[in-house]
Amino acid sequence: MKRYFYRASDKRFWSIEDKETSYNTSYGVEYLGRERFGSKSFSSIETCQKNIEKEIQKKMDDNYEEITILEEFSGVSTMQDVWEIQKALKEQPLKYYLNISPPILIKALSRITSIEELTLRNVSQLPDEIQQLHNLKKLSINFNPNSKGQITNSLGNMEALQELNLENVFSIENFGNLENLKKLNIGFWNEGEGIIPQNIDRLKKLTYLRLFYAKQIPDTVYELKNLEELVFTYSEVKELPDTIENLSKLKKLELDFMYTNLMDQPLTLPHSFGNLGNLDELTIRWRKVENLPESFKSFAQLKN
Template sequence: PGSRIIITTRDKQLLREMQVLRKGADHDVKVYEVQKLNCNEALQLFHMNASQRFNLGADSAAFLRAVVDYAAGIPLALQIWGSLFRRCKSQQERDCLLNKLRKFPNQKLLNVYRVSYDALDENEREIFLNIACFHKEEAIDDARRQLDACGLFADSGIKTLIDMSLIQIKNKYGNRNFLWMHDVIQEMGWAIVHEQCPEEPGKRSRLWNLDDVCHVLGRNTGTEKVHSISVNLSKIKELNLRAPDFTKMYNLRFLKFYRRYHVKQCNVRLNLKSLPSSLRYLCWPAYPLKSLPPKFSSENLVEISMPNSQLQRLWNEGQNPRNLKRIDLRDCKQLVEVPDLSKSVNIETIDLPGCLQLVEVPSYFKVLHKLGSLNLSHCLNLKILSDMPHNMRFLNLDSTAVEELPTSIFSLEKLVELNLECCEGIKNLPNSSWKLNSLTSLYLCGTSIEGLPLSIDCLSSVASIQLKFCKRLVSLPTSIYKLKSLERLSLEGCSSFRNFPEILEPMKRLEDLSLSLTEIKELPYSIENLVGLKTLRLYECKSLESLPSSIYKLNLTIFALDGCCRLKRMPPSSAILWSSIRG
């Protein structure tokens, strides 16, 4: 009984406000999101408006799939397109019209979505156009970072665009969220930019079409109107930019060259004399020159990404990159020194893995107080490491030539992950008290350490300790049982390891223990205190002779004993039976 009021809107925020106002009232406001049409429903609606049934030949079937995919379940698009295709008399005419719609979208349809765009504020419009031109199907974290780098307010803008049904967040590959936008809405964004100057792309705010970019950079027709350029190098084999002149594009703040990882690298011929000092975001993988132009000023740069480049030095001395937050020069194999970042007081992330010529980390790194992540993995000649700033959270020294770590590293209270894998020069870890209160992951695989210091028991938050193939490792400290947060411990391939320590107190969180390819002869009876253990790997333990009867008290689901040639029999099981164990 009673009445219902149905309100339709593109703005979810309006409905949220109504929910707040009606909270506690007799009738709540309920929000229902209209679902898009599925494939069969979309076909039915299209046929209804086209007033014809298409034959089931291969050409018609492919055409119908293309229309349905392009419409992505939006009824309005199917209705308008159906009426347009009604005039087509042959499959050739239909294919021609579909290609035309992709290049020149129907104005009636664009006008419907233009209402939502016109309701946005300036920040939201800029973000919408950037997503339409540059960031569709990009990981949301990457897009948000790039938008922020350009001086926009990404979080609030993206939220509004979602509420206005102009973009969506979709999960791709099961682990990352990506920005998604319907093709028709994206084309509306393209049309808005194109309208800024239909005849001359150098007078538009954004350039993303390859022909337009080559036209502007090849003929040097860029103007102060251009503030963003993005080029997908995956689509071409060679890009010839003899002498691009950026001097007239003095408002350019976003410059991005990119390619898909599975696509062969594009050959770029370049003679670059200048880059505008207005740049905030610079992405240029496989940059072909030895340095940035000598007159380039880095003062406004927020992020620079130039992996796999021919750089020897990034820039000349005297730079003031005070706004720089992130730098990525991974796999720049000719880079002979870390760029001068002494004035980068806002730097948060430095990625230099695979820079084979680097031999030391500058001492000023310790005063970069906002630096939270430093990746130097596979810098094979890096030997000298300075003190690290106190806000460091991630430190990766995998496969470096470092032999001794500054003791200050073990006082980094915010450090979450320390990776020393394959640092064969590291033979000892300090015995002084460790203050790594936030450390969750410790990677020591392939180092030359003989044991862990007693101070390891201070790692109250550590969840994973990896010691694989530490071939000189002889023992673990008896205090290992004090690591109450430990979930994974691996000593696989530690060929000198013979005695597993007594576990004097229950360890409830340790679920995965690997002792494979070690020289242990037996396990202590106190192994029963690993009450949370689910996986125990002992394969190829050729010296293992016996197991304690307490092994049956463990609630294992995986128990690997393959290749334990000296183990002749299992201990008596008393009355305890194991179930659901996989070997």
């Protein structure tokens, strides 16, 4: 049997596991992210039990609190994970940050429908349970690059979501029904597929879009008529199509072609570019622009 203890004042954790004639301990400080281990053996089960109780009492006297872990979370391997679960289930915060996020933690968080902001780091795969966070407004996910993390149907019908940040994602199958999403930041892993799904045009309320290391960008991006800021960073934008004029609310357009295969190819702006009447900031890096359209003269308000 393993018992868990935590002291909130300095974020120290401690656990002890009964092995009949011996016990194992683990301890450390939460924010340092390091865990140390110890063990001790005895001549009999009775002697071991007495020493376990003595050690536990010392911790209780030193302001540690025992944490009760539900059976379905018994597979958690580190005390940091244990505390994350207990804290989530007990405090039910509106904002939550996980520096480590195995699926078991997300399953625990799925019980907390009040969460509005969630940051997950070092994620391998996103479990379907995240769809149960119906009130989530902001979600940031940083995938472990070695895991080839994918977005399939995991986002489902998270209709309350307004901001989605994805970093080191390998591939995206679809965006689900994110009808209220306003801000989307996609950072592909540089060795990932880098394909933006065709159904991105379903994100009708999107006002901000940043694509990092995108290799295939569908024309449906230019159907997002509420976009005010569009940023392509290290992305394979061969040409801007005439349909860019659909982005009539666009205020900022940024294209950075560093690390792409297009750096030596000139970029020609379409004639319809001049119809972007609200554009006041244009940045183009690492690619030469040739043959500016006559309509470009209408941009007297441009900052860059």
